[in-house]
Amino acid sequence: MRFAVVGAGSVGCYIGARLQVCGHTVVYIGRRPIADAVATHGLEVSDYRGWSATVDRNDCWFTDEMAMAATADAVLVTVKSAATSEVAALLGRGLSRHTSVISLQNGIRNAAELARECHGVAAGTVGFTVARVGPTHFRQASKGRLTIGPAATDVAAALTAAGLPTGTRSEMLPLQWGKLVLHLNNAVNGLSGLTLGDQLAQRDFRRVYAAAVAEALGVLRIAGQPVASPLAIPLAAVPRILRAPDSLFAHAAKQFVPLDPTACSSMADDLAADKPTEVDYLNGEIVAMAARLGNTAPVNAALVKLIHDTERTRRRPWSGEALLAAVGATAQ
Known part of the structure; x- marks a missing residue:
């Protein structure tokens, strides 16, 4: 062909x-x-x-x-x-x-x-x-x-x-939404300045990711949008696994961490290259859907704002503790 x-x-x-x-x-x-x-x-x-x-x-x-x-x-x-x-x-x-x-x-x-x-x-x-x-x-x-x-x-x-x-x-849309939910970590990884392996090894970063996923699944549930998991586990289990202590998360890490531990998200690559990111098409989709429902998605909205701030100011990286505080109490 x-x-x-x-x-x-x-x-x-x-x-x-x-x-x-x-x-x-x-x-x-x-x-x-x-x-x-x-x-x-x-x-x-x-x-x-x-x-x-x-x-x-x-x-x-x-x-x-x-x-x-x-x-x-x-x-x-x-x-x-x-x-x-x-x-x-x-x-x-x-x-x-x-x-x-x-x-x-x-x-x-x-x-x-x-x-x-x-x-x-x-x-x-x-x-x-x-x-x-x-x-x-x-x-x-x-x-x-x-x-x-x-x-x-x-x-x-x-x-x-x-x-x-x-x-x-x-029917591709449920799987596309499932992939989008998993890719909410792209923003967290971009803000961390770390490889995916190093970022996900830190529980505070995982707690931010978990909060973004839980919030997204809640918005999609209210909207009645079916979501298919790209993983071998249900997406509903992802926040609980991410919030687990480091020693427990390590056993499930292969579900989330690329086998090449030096890999970064595409959003991290875009920030490093001073290119516009796709945050509006990932975390921003959750914020937009929540708005259409008359609700808010504060964790994902905070991540969108921080990424756009970083695009303008090049401020990086965030520590896990600082990022957890910046996205608000919803992620605690």
């Missing part, structure tokens, strides 16, 4: 390279700095199990021209959520009605945004973490699988054959 990866950052480059190593044709559409690095070094991909591969620089078709997606049988969209509307408009001008468009993005709005301009859109979730460990080296840092809507079974088969187990699901 011919694939276009739109928004070729860490996740996009990793998935695209896996497909290319398996024999598919891939065009990477992304920002010029990554394109220049790939033109010099090629692509290197690896995973937590020890698998690795390289794609020679001469075999990497990397561009910033969105029109090149028109040659693809399937387009994998991995841009940040704030860019989805612009990308949708650009894609909608050139894609065939027969081209599959798969959103592999954080948040819950992106597939619907793409569908306003494009045909054949399917929502998807990425159930693993990808760390950028070199200029063009991308490593899958945790277990997990891809899940996409049922309209893209050929894409799911290609991804699975490329070593990325991919399932299809008739």
